[in-house]
Amino acid sequence: MSGFYWWVNISILLIELVVSTAITSIFISENLKIRRKAFSYIIMLGSIFILQDLVSIIFYYYFSLQYGSVLAIPLLIINLFGISALLLIYKILNF
Numbered sequence: 001m002s003g004f005y006w007w008v009n010i011s012i013l014l015i016e017l018v019v020s021t022a023i024t025s026i027f028i029s030e031n032l033k034i035r036r037k038a039f040s041y042i043i044m045l046g047s048i049f050i051l052q053d054l055v056s057i058i059f060y061y062y063f064s065l066q067y068g069s070v071l072a073i074p075l076l077i078i079n080l081f082g083i084s085a086l087l088l089i090y091k092i093l094n095f
Helices: 004-034 037-066 069-093
Strands: none
Touching (some): 004 037, 004 069
């Protein structure tokens, strides 16, 4: 794997993975206490985010072997927007 931008992209995705896992675990624990159907949907959504982060990390690694900063920089911008939104959601939900 080469390229600074690819390392930054994968690092951002790892942070997103940790935050998504934290949010999902909060709702899993709340669902075990309260048993609301809405929590089940949020847990499914969180699981999809976790899966998306895992798949993206794998794809980005293989992209880094073939593509340079021409692809990495636009993906970095997209990932910065994504992690900003996810951190905002975490801040709102972390009660």
